[in-house]
Amino acid sequence: MHDEYLTEEQLKTLKGMLEEQLESLLSQSREELNELVETREVDADPLDLAVSESNRDFTLRLADRERRLVAKIRYSLERIQSNEYGACEACGEPITYGRLMARPVATQCIDCKTEAEQVERRKRVF
Numbered sequence: 001m002h003d004e005y006l007t008e009e010q011l012k013t014l015k016g017m018l019e020e021q022l023e024s025l026l027s028q029s030r031e032e033l034n035e036l037v038e039t040r041e042v043d044a045d046p047l048d049l050a051v052s053e054s055n056r057d058f059t060l061r062l063a064d065r066e067r068r069l070v071a072k073i074r075y076s077l078e079r080i081q082s083n084e085y086g087a088c089e090a091c092g093e094p095i096t097y098g099r100l101m102a103r104p105v106a107t108q109c110i111d112c113k114t115e116a117e118q119v120e121r122r123k124r125v126f
């Protein structure tokens with residue numbers, strides 16, 4: 001059995017998941033940003049300040065990861081718009097529904113992804 005392209009219904013489900021994830025990520029970073037502002041205003045003690053500085057680094061690192069994920073989700077939504085979503089970027093074959101349900105931002109089929117990871121691993125060895 002070869003892999004099928006997504007049905008209208010499956011596409012709608014995945015689009016909903018992506019939009020939901022995007023919304024929760026965006027509201028989460030808004031909350032973190034608010035906390036950041038509040039901590040800065042309250043802290044006066046130098047020791048507390050040091051703690052809040054390291055918290056701030058952590059928040060910024062986290063925010064960086066979230067920003068990348070947000071970009072990936074937006075990219076996936078764009079691909080849905082342009083009817084490219086669900087096809088592997090590398091070989092053009094369909095990405096299975098099961099794989100997309102587990103990872104809606106996937107842009108490559110499992111074969112290409114595995115190959116890319118192996119190349120990546122080889123690069124790290126040498």
Ligand SMILES: [Zn+2]
Nearest residue numbers: 088091109112
């Ligand atoms: Zn592929």
